[in-house]
Every structure is written in C-alpha cells, then in structure tokens.
Amino acid sequence: MGGFELKWFVRVAVVLMMVPEILGWGKEGHYVICKIAQEYLTEDALAAVKALLPGQAEGDLSNVCFWADEVRHHYHYRWSAPLHYVDTPDFLCNYKYCRDCHDGHGHMDRCVTGAIYNYSMQLSQGYYDLNSEKYNLTEALMFLSHFVGDVHQPLHVGFIGDLGGNTIVVRWYRRKTNLHHVWDTMIIESALKTYYKSDIMLMIQALMKNITDGWSDEVPSWEDCPKLVCPDPYASESIHLACKFAYRNATPGSTLTDDYFLSRRPVVEKRLAQSGVRLAEVLNRIFTKKPSVVAQ
Numbered sequence: 120m121g122g123f124e125l126k127w128f129v130r131v132a133v134v135l136m137m138v139p140e141i142l143g144w145g146k147e148g149h150y151v152i153c154k155i156a157q158e159y160l161t162e163d164a165l166a167a168v169k170a171l172l173p174g175q176a177e178g179d180l181s182n183v184c185f186w187a188d189e190v191r192h193h194y195h196y197r198w199s200a201p202l203h204y205v206d207t208p209d210f211l212c213n214y215k216y217c218r219d220c221h222d223g224h225g226h227m228d229r230c231v232t233g234a235i236y237n238y239s240m241q242l243s244q245g246y247y248d249l250n251s252e253k254y255n256l257t258e259a260l261m262f263l264s265h266f267v268g269d270v271h272q273p274l275h276v277g278f279i280g281d282l283g284g285n286t287i288v289v290r291w292y293r294r295k296t297n298l299h300h301v302w303d304t305m306i307i308e309s310a311l312k313t314y315y316k317s318d319i320m321l322m323i324q325a326l327m328k329n330i331t332d333g334w335s336d337e338v339p340s341w342e343d344c345p346k347l348v349c350p351d352p353y354a355s356e357s358i359h360l361a362c363k364f365a366y367r368n369a370t371p372g373s374t375l376t377d378d379y380f381l382s383r384r385p386v387v388e389k390r391l392a393q394s395g396v397r398l399a400e401v402l403n404r405i406f407t408k409k410p411s412v413v414a415q
C-alpha cells in the first residue's frame with residue numbers, strides 16, 4: 120500500500136515538473152508568430168490554409184496556434200508531449216539531430232525538429248494527393264504552426280539537466296517562477312505592458328515594421344532554406360541564444376529585473392519575428408500551386 124502511494128506521488132510530481140517545459144511560447148507568443156506568418160502567405164497558401172483550418176479558428180490561423188499545448192493535456196494526445204522541444208547536452212551549447220532528437224525513451228525523431236519534418240512532409244504529400252486519408256492535415260497544420268514557433272524559443276533547445284530551464288527557479292521582478300517560463304511568457308508580457316500598452320496588435324505591428332525596415336537586410340537569410348523545411352539551423356540558433364542570453368546571469372535563486380529584461384527583450388522579439396517569417400516561408404513552399412496537367 121505504502122509502496123503504491125509513493126509511486127503515485129512520484130508520478131504526479133514528475134508530471135507536474137514536466138508540464139511547464141512542454142508549454143511552448145505562451146499563448147501570446149504563438150499568437151504573434153502566426154499573425155505575422157499569415158501576413159506573408161501567398162494567395163495560394165492562404166487559400167490552402169483556410170481550407171484546412173477547423174471551424175473554431177474562424178478563418179484565422181493564429182486562433183489555433185496554441186492548440187498543440189491545449190490538447191497535450193488530453194489523454195489521447197499525450198504522445199505529442201516530447202514533440203515540443205529537444206534537449207541538448209549540458210553546457211555544450213550545440214545541437215545535433217542524430218544525437219539529440221529522441222524522446223526520454225530513446226525513440227528517434229521524437230523531438231521538435233523531427234516533428235517539424237514529420238508534419239511538413241504530411242502536408243506536402245497530402246496536398247498533392249488530396250484523396251489520401253492517411254493523414255489528418257488539419258492537425259498537421261496546427262502542429263507544424265506550433266512547433267515552428269517552439270523551435271525558436273531558445274530554451275526549447277536548452278540543457279537536458281535543467282529541463283530547458285524548468286528546474287532553474289528564479290524571480291521575475293517580485294514573482295517566483297522558473298527560467299523557462301520567463302522565456303515562454305514573462306518577457307513577452309512585460310514587453311507588452313511596458314512598450315505596447317498591453318495591446319498585442321501594437322507589438323505585431325512593430326515587429327512587422329522591423330521586418331520590412333530595420334531587419335530587411337537580414338530577412339533574406341532568415342528565409343534561406345534549400346529544402347522544404349530547415350528546422351535544424353533554427354534549433355542550433357536557439358541553443359546558442361540560450362547559452363549567450365537565457366542561461367547567462369540566471370542561476371538558481373537569481374532575481375531577474377531591468378538589466379535582464381532590457382537586454383533580452385530584443386532577442387525574444389526578433390525570435391518571434393523570425394519564426395513568423397519562416398512559418399510563412401514553409402507554408403508557401405508546401406502550398407505552391409500544383410502544376411496543372413490539364414492546362415498544359
């Protein structure tokens with residue numbers, strides 16, 4: 120009896136500990152990314168996306184970019200939990216698909232980059248073979264849009280030893296939280312309050328202005344991808360940013376205030392913009408108008 124209770128307790132504790140890691144950018148982050156992505160879709164891609172969206176999206180991709188985090192708690196989708204992140208070896212500050220992309224049981228491809236390959240493949244195959252019922256393309260679209268966001272959150276490619284910052288307890292100003300959550304949510308929330316009158320559309324506009332303005336020299340290199348999809352370089356960028364910005368000066372017990380916020384906010388905002396641009400790119404590549412045999 121006691122043994123049973125202890126096991127139950129340990130399992131609940133492990134589940135509670137694991138939950139924050141798979142929550143991805145907070146709701147706001149995913150919303151911003153998908154709003155931006157939608158702005159850069161071609162006519163064909165936008166039509167294809169709208170045709171696949173479920174009713175609850177009301178024709179707007181950004182309304183379902185958080186879906187993967189919501190269903191992850193349902194029994195039927197528990198298998199998808201490891202697909203939100205990839206763990207890398209402590210302090211190496213690099214990422215390798217073959218070494219790192221597996222779940223806790225060592226099953227290959229079960230990580231965020233593997234999932235991005237999986238769902239972009241499903242969408243492109245399904246789009247060319249619409250009669251195929253092999254895949255649920257609505258789910259593939261919602262998963263892909265979510266995971267392209269997650270792979271850009273630096274601590275979703277963080278160290279395995281601290282579960283991507285989840286076990287690093289810090290204070291965000293006066294609030295007790297953990298480092299992972301600071302990067303998923305707190306920096307974005309503080310930025311919204313401080314710079315955008317808590318209006319998410321103002322943040323989106325500012326980021327889009329920078330995409331066509333301040334960052335226009337860099338944007339072509341963000342889009343550079345010789346394949347259907349390129350999640351591996353995005354994961355490498357993330358772990359580099361995690362080492363350079365997220366983990367630095369954020370040891371267990373630290374209190375993070377203005378110094379940390381002001382220097383990390385630009386990193387977070389640029390990652391949101393990059394992620395939006397890249398999501399649009401991959402959807403545009405997937406949904407390029409099918410060459411019509413009849414018309415030729």
Ligand SMILES: *[C@@H]1O[C@H](CO)[C@@H](O)[C@H](O)[C@H]1NC(C)=O
Pocket residue numbers: 198202228229230233234235237238
């Ligand atoms: C690929 O997608 C299918 C359908 O959702 C899923 O069952 C499978 O676990 C996925 N695998 C990876 C590595 O994402």
Ligand SMILES: *[C@@H]1O[C@H](CO)[C@@H](O)[C@H](O)[C@H]1NC(C)=O
Pocket residue numbers: 173255256257258
């Ligand atoms: C595909 O997935 C969506 C979202 O989970 C669901 O509502 C729909 O019923 C699924 N379609 C099929 C054919 O299973």
Ligand SMILES: *[C@@H]1O[C@H](CO)[C@@H](O)[C@H](O)[C@H]1NC(C)=O
Pocket residue numbers: 325326329333334385388389
């Ligand atoms: C826009 O880009 C400039 C120059 O890189 C940067 O200083 C500023 O913080 C950016 N604004 C936003 C909203 O990210």
